[in-house]
Amino acid sequence: ATVAEFMVDGSLRHVLLRKDRHLDRRKRLIIAMDAAFGMEYLHSKNVVHFDLKCDNLLVNLKDPSRPICKVADFGLSKIKRNTLVSGGVRGTLPWMAPELLNGSSSKVSEKVDVFSFGIVLWEILTGEEPYANMHYGAIIGGIVNNTLRPPIPSFCDPEWRRLMEQCWAPNPAARPSFTEIAGRLRAMAAACQPKVQGQKASH
Template sequence: MSCGFPVSEGLGRLQIIKNNDLEELQELGSGTFGTVYHGKWRGTDVAIKRINDRCFAGKPSEQERLRDDFWNEAIKLADLHHPNVVAFYGVVLDGPGGSVATVTEYMVNGSLRNALQKNERSLDKRKRLMIVMDVAFGMEYLHGKNIVHFDLKSDNLLVNLRDPHRPICKVGDLGLSKVKCHTLISGGVRGTLPWMAPELLNGSSSLVSEKVDVFSFGIVLWELLTGEEPYADLHYGAIIGGIVSNTLRPPVPETCDPDWRSLMERCWSSEPSDRPNFTEIANELRAMAAKIPPKGQSPSQ
C-alpha cells in the first residue's frame, strides 16, 4: 500500500526519516492513534510514534483530507524550536505496510503523570515550580506562534529528572493529536474531559480561544500540587455535567500556598477573559520562585 503523501511538496524543514535508520527498543504505550516506542535514530535516543492505519480510514476523499492534515501539521511542528517544547525530528513514510510514523525527542522519565505517580516524594516545592515554569515558557512560545494545544495535561508533558537539582519539562503531543483518529474528534470536540475548559463543552465554542490551554494549565497546577488525577472518583457523565454547569473544580488542599492557589484559581476561571495569559503566568511563577529560600537556609518545604 502506498502511503499517498505528497513527498515533493512544501517540505520546508520537515525531514523524511527512513524506516531502516530506526531501531525500536521498547514499547512505551499505545492508544487509538497507534503505538509509541523508545528507539534509536542512527544512535540517538528518540520516541517513535507508529500511527495506526485506521487514523487515515474512510472514503478516498476523506483519506486524502486526513493525510493532508497530517502532512500540514508535521510541516508546522518541524518549524517549532524551543527548549520547553518536545523537538519534532521528522516523519517516516515507509514503515511496515506503508504505515507512517513520527519521530520526536525522547524524554527519559516519560510523562509528568508517570513521574508524579513514581517520584511524588522527591518533587519538592522548588522543583514543582521549575516544572510549571517550563510548561508556561513552552506554552508562551506556542501561543506566540498562534498554536493552541487543546490537550494540555500531565500525560502530554514530558520530563527529564536526571539532574537532581533541575528537573526539565517540555510540552509534547502537539498538533498531531488532531490527527490521532478522526473518530475521536467527530463533532470537533478536542481534549480530555477533566482538563477541558467549559466553553469547549457548553456550546459557546465559537468563542474558543487560546485561553482553553490556560484552563487546562490550572488543572495541571492542581495535579502537581496533589500528585493526584482530577475527579478520579467521578464518572464521565458527572464530570461533563459539572464542567458544563461550571460548578466542578478539584478540591484545593488547605495547605496550598496562597500564591499558587490564587494563580491556579484564576487559570481555571469560568470566564476566559479572567484567565491570565502565559506571559503573565510565567512572570508570577518567577516571582513565586524568587520567594523560595536557597537550599539549606530553611527546613525543606
C-alpha cells in the same frame, strides 16, 4: 521529533505516580514554570494545544537542582488564524474548558489551554488525577455549570491557589496569559531558592 532532548523520566504523570520521586515545592514550581514558558511560546506562534495535561508534559530530572519540563503531543493542536479557533469537543474531559463543552460557540480562544493549565497545576500540587472517581456525565455537567473544580488541599499556599483559580475561571477573558503565568511562577520559584546556594554565597 517535537522534543529535542530525550526526556529520561517520561511523562510528568508517570513521575507524579512514582512514590520514590519526591518533588519538593521548588521543583514543582520549576516544572510548572517550564511548561508555562513552553505554552507561552506555542501561543506566540498562534498554536492552541487543546490537550494540555500532565500526561503530555515530559520531564528530565537528571539534574537534581534543575528539573526540565517540555510540552509534548501536538496531535490535537490547531493554528489560530484570527483571535479565535474552531474548538469542538477536543481534548481530555477533566482538563477541558467550559466553553468547549457548553456548545455556546464553535469558536474558542487560546484561553482553553490556560484552563487546562489550572488543572495541571492541581495535578502537580496533589499528584492525583482530577475527578478520578466521577462519571463522565457528572464531570461534563459540573464543568459546564461551573460548579465543579478539583478540591484544593489545605496545604496549598495562597499564591499557587490564586493562580490555579484564575486559570480555571469560568470566563476565558478573566484567565491570565501564559506570559503572566510564567512570570508569576518564576517569581514564586525565585522566592524559594535552595538553602545551599545561600550558604555558598556567604563564604
